[in-house]
Amino acid sequence: MMTATRANVASSFTVIKGALIEETYAVFSAWDFDRSKRDNLAHLREVNYIGASSTTWLRDVAKVLNRRFDPEGRDRPLVILAKRGLELETWKPLLLWHMTRDEFLVRDFLESWLFDAFDSGVFRVRTENVEDYLGDVRRRGGITEHAWAEQTTKRVAAGLLKIAVDFGMLRGPVAKEF
Known part of the structure; x- marks a missing residue:
């Protein structure tokens, strides 16, 4: 189905x-x-x-x-x-591909923000950097079911960075590095 x-x-x-x-x-x-x-x-x-x-x-x-x-x-x-x-390590990139098809924020973050940051030579990123990106989600085609509170935006920014760490694209506890 x-x-x-x-x-x-x-x-x-x-x-x-x-x-x-x-x-x-x-x-x-x-x-x-x-x-x-x-x-x-x-x-x-x-x-x-x-x-x-x-x-x-x-x-x-x-x-x-x-x-x-x-x-x-x-x-x-x-x-x-x-x-x-x-093996889990072999399976992980396939999981990411499947996730990004219907997970707008993950897909858009990787395509529109993270890889651009990497290409432009950024070495370290913080939650605050991602919060600015999240302000334009609707302009890039994202549909939010309701407006986010400031704390939600902070948690989403931290979540996106953590997902990038989990998939091996970034490393570090607070300030994430490529």
């Missing part, structure tokens, strides 16, 4: 929750194609086979996976590779 595209939705929720690389891999490794997406995610919430530290975090992981992926459709190859045990 094909889900509606969210390719232009600028979701603060999914970015703030992060890349969820290990969690996504674990869920997809255990995916049962004989069950629906809803049933697979319900099973995750019932059993907690990813070892989430709280029911709230478990719920949030399931919600992000529900929004980000279509395991029964176009993301099926990604699930199959996880089920077959493809």
Whole structure:
């Protein structure tokens, strides 16, 4: 079943929750194609086979996976590779590609900001640098479901940088470096 595209939705929720690389891999490794997406995610919430530290975090992981992926459709190859045990480090770039199709903020941040910063010789980036970029999201085609508070903008900026770190594009705890 094909889900509606969210390719232009600028979701603060999914970015703030992060890349969820290990969690996504674990869920997809255990995916049962004989069950629906809803049933697979319900099973995750019932059993907690990813070892989430709280029911709230478990719920949030399931919600992000529900929004980000279509395991029964176009993301099926990604699930199959996880089920077959493809090494996580080899699987990660494929995950990023799948994420960026429907994750506007991640895709746009990488295309419109991060790689431009790298190409122009920027060495170190901070959350404040990304906050300015986020002010123009709508102009670049992003659809926000509601206006973001200042704190949300800060959390989204930090989330985008953390995702870049998780995928190996940046490094560092506070000031991120290429």
